[in-house]
Amino acid sequence: MNDLQRTSDWYLSRKGKLTASEIYILLANHKEDMTEAELEQFKKDNPKSRVRTKEVPFSQGTFSYLDEKIAEQFMPNDAFLEYMEDSAPRSRAMDWGTLMEDSARTRYQEETENEVLDAPFVPLKEFEKFAGGSPDGIIRSGGIIEIKCPFNPAVHLKHFLYEKAEDLKEDNLQYYCQIQYNMICVERETGVEVPFGNFVSYDPRTSISKQLKVLRIPKDEEIQLQLLERTQLAVEYFKERIYQINKSEKIV
Template identity: 30%
Template sequence: MSNATDTQINRQINREINRQINREINRQINREMDLYILKHIDRLDGLCCGDIDTFDSNDVCGFTMNDVKKRASEIKEYRKELDVLLQLPLMKQRTEEWYEARKTRLTASDLYDAIKGNNVSIKLAKKKANIVVDTINYNGIPALKWGTMFEPMATRCYSQKMNDIAIHDFGLVCDTENEHFGASPDGINELGIMLEIKCPYSRKIEDGVIPEKYKMQIQGQLAVCKLKECDYIECVFKSLDSVEEYLALDCDDGNGNDIKHGVIAEYYNSKGEYVYYYSEANRTPKECVDDICGGCDNINPDKSLKFSKYTYWRLDEMIIQRVVFNAKAWETIVPKINAFWESVEEYKSLPLLPIETGMKKYMFVKDDD
């Protein structure tokens, strides 16, 4: 290999290293600024933008007060939209009402598949038209079960990392500009930043990489909620093999940071649907075991539920990436949503035929997520 080639490769490596360093520096600065504004959040709502100069600048680190003023003005607008959303009737996720509402509209989680224009899009349109029987047992898919079980713990870990920021829960939010579109955000924090949470079952996560399907989902959710920013959160949880291994867990990562951990008690009902109970945060492994494993009568008031198992877990990795709404790109997506729903209406108008069984294979990102 020539010296020129070696030099070129070294330059490429250095550029990539610098890019990663700059991305992390910018992310840290942005997070610190958001945390600074969070510290003054009670004052922010009552101030006009000019009054933001009255914030204490002594604890500002890494950015100017002009930066703070600009960011505070953005957050103020985000919180106005959040207040509007909080006035909407809550349609909790995975309830019968939620499932029924999803039948009459495309949702952001299916947006990527809907506008691809292939066999997956056709099957999805038939499903929405109610001429295809969805034969998937979603409770039996390990990746979906894993993600549902750990989503509340991912939300908790994110909140703790963001100085215990409050997270507001939402069910299905219907698009005010399109009656056949909606979204179910995983949460919105008190700064008005949306959350999209993924807890991969086996897929490797990588900083700087967001699967295209999830990018599209986030854009749809931001559009429906009229928000501008989303934290895309990926968490890798490890299920420990035994209670003994969990009790022996060293909760210090060696860098002065606490390792997040806990216990989940799993129950199921007569329909095979799972219900989860979680140990409290900021407790030792022994306290978590005593609370969950030693108090089944207290944690499970519904005696119709049957016990399944305990899951002892620790958080191995969490990556948070900020995604910004792209208004121009969204303008190109809206006509595709309308075209998809036109195809749904066309399928509805077909003569009644024997029910077609379809949707046999669930489309995951990469492997199992």
């Protein structure tokens, strides 16, 4: 396991922040009615359409996620750590993934000859107080890695069928966005371009030739820009909500 992660300091560094592993949540939208001007223009462009609504950020699920992060910012550190201990989901699948991560990293380094450095939580420059990511490793020669060790062997073999980055994007947007966001965080922190992230799937229970899958995920400037735009919107919501909470009277 990455020695810089899953420690008390690591949890505290993530406290109240958007994280790469959950950043895909910011892409969800909700529908609302178009304004009269928007509807008039839309009908000109689409005379046969009966659509009267538009999609706008965010979904109710997104707002719930943001509110949870805001609540964390108001918690003392000791209370937050206790809360994380009590509320963290536990399962055999999660334990398996954590247990296998070191083996996966070692196997990856052996087969690719890439040296992998441990990575801490990396705050997102410009939004340090509100966002960041924790890559599973930084490749010394350039790039990052994201390791997944599925408990279900069938999931690993599904990963094994991926042939291009688009396959991961279509099948698991969460993982795809996690890699892209971690690339942004590391690139901004180091000032060195991060041109790709390697998606690594590992299962030692399968035949030797199928135990490790490495799929290169190139930088996706379009999705990275979208994630940064959504981060900006989320941070604006954070600031407004925190301001409202701070100015609210305790007794009314």
